[in-house]
Amino acid sequence: MRKLAVCLFILAAMGAPALAQTAGTLTYSQDARTEASDADVRVARRAYRAACEQHQTAGYCECMTGGMAQSLAPNDLGTATRLLAHDLGNAAMPSGLDRASVERARAASATYEPGCAQFRS
DSSP states (O other): OHHHHHHHHHHHHHTOOEEEEETTEEEEESOGGGTSOHHHHHHHHHHHHHHHTTTSOHHHHHHHHHHHHHHSOHHHHHHHHHHHHTTOTTSOOOTTOOHHHHHHHHHHHHHHHHHHGGGOO
C-alpha cells in the first residue's frame, strides 16, 4: 500500500499528463477514460501490468501502469503492452503496429519512467 501511495504521489507531482494525438502531434487530453469505457481501460491496464511484471518488480509495474493507463487509450496501452511483452524497447517497430501508436506509447513511457525508476529491480 505504501508503494502505491508513493507512486500516486510521484504521478501527481509529474502532473500525470495524458497523451493524445491531434493532427500528427502529441497533445494532452483529460485521461484514457475520455476515449474508452472503464471496462476497456481495466482490461488494457491488467494486460500491461502482467507484461511488465514479467521483467520488473511489482512496485515498478504498479507505478508505470498507473501513469500509462491514465494517459493512453486502451489501443495505445495495448501497443505499449506488446512492446513490453516483446522487450523491444527502442528497437525497430514490429509488424502489425501503428507507428503513431508506438510513438504515443514510447512518449508516455518516457514520461513516467523517471518517476518510477526507483522501483526497478
